[in-house]
Amino acid sequence: MQSDEIRSKFLKFFESRGHKIIPSASLVPENDPSVLFTTAGMHPLVPYLMGEKHPLGKRLVNIQKCIRTGDIDEVGDYSHHTFFEMLGNWSLGDYFKKEVIEWSYEFLTSPEWLGLDKNRIAVSVFEGDPDSPFDDEAFEIWKSLGIDEKRIARLPKKNNWWGPAGVTGPCGPDTEMFYWVGDPKKIPETFNDDSPLWLEIWNDVFMQYDKNKDGKFEPLSQKNVDTGMGLERTLAVVNGLDDNYKSELFWPIIKKIEELSGKKYEDEKKAMRIIADHVKASTFILGDEKGIAPSNTGQGYVLRRLIRRAVRYGKQLGIKSFTGEIAKIIIDIYKNTYPELSSNKDFILKNLLEEGEKFEITLEHGLKEFEKGVDAFTLFTTYGFPVELTLELAREKSQTIDMEDFNKKMTEHQKLSQTSSAGMFKGGLADAGEETKKLHTATHLLRQALEDVLGEKIVQRGSNITAERLRFDFAFPRKVTDEERKKVEDIVNEKIQMKLPMQKVVMKREDAEKTGAEHVFGDKYGDEVSIYFVGNSLEDAYSKEFCGGPHVKNTGELGKFKIIKEEAVAQGIRRIKAVLL
Numbered sequence: 255m256q257s258d259e260i261r262s263k264f265l266k267f268f269e270s271r272g273h274k275i276i277p278s279a280s281l282v283p284e285n286d287p288s289v290l291f292t293t294a295g296m297h298p299l300v301p302y303l304m305g306e307k308h309p310l311g312k313r314l315v316n317i318q319k320c321i322r323t324g325d326i327d328e329v330g331d332y333s334h335h336t337f338f339e340m341l342g343n344w345s346l347g348d349y350f351k352k353e354v355i356e357w358s359y360e361f362l363t364s365p366e367w368l369g370l371d372k373n374r375i376a377v378s379v380f381e382g383d384p385d386s387p388f389d390d391e392a393f394e395i396w397k398s399l400g401i402d403e404k405r406i407a408r409l410p411k412k413n414n415w416w417g418p419a420g421v422t423g424p425c426g427p428d429t430e431m432f433y434w435v436g437d438p439k440k441i442p443e444t445f446n447d448d449s450p451l452w453l454e455i456w457n458d459v460f461m462q463y464d465k466n467k468d469g470k471f472e473p474l475s476q477k478n479v480d481t482g483m484g485l486e487r488t489l490a491v492v493n494g495l496d497d498n499y500k501s502e503l504f505w506p507i508i509k510k511i512e513e514l515s516g517k518k519y520e521d522e523k524k525a526m527r528i529i530a531d532h533v534k535a536s537t538f539i540l541g542d543e544k545g546i547a548p549s550n551t552g553q554g555y556v557l558r559r560l561i562r563r564a565v566r567y568g569k570q571l572g573i574k575s576f577t578g579e580i581a582k583i584i585i586d587i588y589k590n591t592y593p594e595l596s597s598n599k600d601f602i603l604k605n606l607l608e609e610g611e612k613f614e615i616t617l618e619h620g621l622k623e624f625e626k627g628v629d630a631f632t633l634f635t636t637y638g639f640p641v642e643l644t645l646e647l648a649r650e651k652s653q654t655i656d657m658e659d660f661n662k663k664m665t666e667h668q669k670l671s672q673t674s675s676a677g678m679f680k681g682g683l684a685d686a687g688e689e690t691k692k693l694h695t696a697t698h699l700l701r702q703a704l705e706d707v708l709g710e711k712i713v714q715r716g717s718n719i720t721a722e723r724l725r726f727d728f729a730f731p732r733k734v735t736d737e738e739r740k741k742v743e744d745i746v747n748e749k750i751q752m753k754l755p756m757q758k759v760v761m762k763r764e765d766a767e768k769t770g771a772e773h774v775f776g777d778k779y780g781d782e783v784s785i786y787f788v789g790n791s792l793e794d795a796y797s798k799e800f801c802g803g804p805h806v807k808n809t810g811e812l813g814k815f816k817i818i819k820e821e822a823v824a825q826g827i828r829r830i831k832a833v834l835l
């Protein structure tokens with residue numbers, strides 16, 4: 255079965271059940287500063303999940319192009335991608351669990367639709383916690399459809415809860431569908447969610463809560479359904495493939511890489527998969543209707559890193575200036591479904607070429623120095639070698655990089671290069687170091703205060719500290735009013751007067767992520783990260799962020815905080831400059 259057939263079957267199935275087709279939105283979300291990219295079909299629908307009326311009614315179906323870089327470390331295996339298409343059907347306060355589960359099962363297994371083997375399907379449901387009870391309703395519906403209890407796992411929030419996409423917004427328990435991709439003669443009776451051979455292919459989310467700013471789950475005014483089926487995975491399993499890269503959405507790309515490199519996929523799976531995946535994601539980002547180009551901030555920065563990573567794996571295969579050749583194949587595969595790729599072809603090829611060639615030179619020098627044992631800071635400042643690449647190389651060689659040392663040197667470096675070039679270097683080095691530490695702590699307070707006052711998640715898009723002032727860039731769609739500015743100042747000054755301790759904890763990245771500490775989307779962190787938090791304990795900290803420091807020991811050291819300027823630096827990006835008096 256070809257991808258086109260799956261796409262059209264999906265739309266037809268739900269159309270015949272009263273759904274209206276909506277087009278894929280851009281990869282760059284509209285009016286949503288909490289995420290850089292559309293990571294699921296639900297983003298463009300958030301206002302309607304929250305209760306606004308959709309012009310096409312209560313039942314919708316779509317195929318959404320998505321970028322998810324959160325899983326970037328998994329790319330290289332047989333089933334994870336940074337770009338993928340999500341097939342979704344939606345109930346906006348209309349049908350709920352019974353209908354959607356029955357339809358999902360029918361679409362997957364009926365010979366008229368995908369005709370998958372019922373005996374290779376397993377599911378999971380939410381086990382319940384203080385926020386929401388065990389989903390016995392979903393459990394019973396699956397049983398009534400003939401799924402054996404041993405194949406219905408009850409799992410916690412970590413597995414069976416979806417959303418919100420940012421920090422606040424619609425979310426709820428879900429039920430996920432898995433397909434056995436291992437040996438068909440050895441299908442286990444019991445489902446085991448740890449086995450990579452049980453591949454998740456579809457997720458039905460019962461969006462009935464709104465997670466608010468305080469982390470509470472409030473019932474939404476309506477009960478919604480949001481489903482997401484991964485096209486690449488579905489295409490593979492429908493065709494009996496145990497590797498997504500062997501399907502028609504990837505295989506021509508892999509063949510091209512084999513041809514250019516003279517190497518075999520069977521010997522170089524990881525590198526070839528990463529190249530195929532990253533060049534595909536880059537082609538879609540460059541070819542998006544919003545026309546994103548590589549840059550040092552936001553979406554452009556993610557794009558830059560995807561291209562650079564592809565180039566780096568290309569070097570491993572011994573190929574250069576290859577991304578354009580691969581992009582042409584990708585455009586060809588998708589030209590009928592996503593015509594924007596053809597219309598933006600020149601832009602895609604030009605940017606891939608320029609970014610790729612620039613980086614090849616950097617890579618050449620940097621790799622040599624890395625081999626000699628040069629440290630991450632020197633590699634970055636002297637050779638322009640990105641720290642995330644140093645981290646990745648170090649991981650491959652089981653070496654560790656002292657990120658705290660790197661961050662400390664970077665802060666110092668930024669301060670020195672700016673103050674000295676501007677001829678403003680006043681105090682001695684120690685004094686200037688003390689000032690930047692204070693301003694760094696103030697930056698953390700500022701980010702949290704902005705979030706409190708503006709009522710939205712504040713995502714940092716850049717920070718720069720000199721001995722004299724802090725500069726903080728963040729995604730926000732409009733000017734911060736004078737009144738809001740005053741409120742932010744008051745909050746920061748109040749936290750200073752409270753003389754709160756600034757403390758550090760170091761923990762495993764997965765655990766650190768669970769604390770809800772602020773961290774930059776898509777950024778690479780080591781396996782161990784430090785969190786700096788303001789307050790007496792991490793649990794009730796006023797601010798907590800992944801950060802390498804340095805910081806002062808107590809907010810009482812900061813003096814008086816004052817915002818001196820608030821301005822736009824780009825569409826949707828505001829900049830605040832502030833001082834401590």
Ligand code: SER
Pocket residue numbers: 293294295296342416457458459480481482483
């Ligand atoms: N939002 C859910 C997901 O991304 C279902 O579409 O998995």
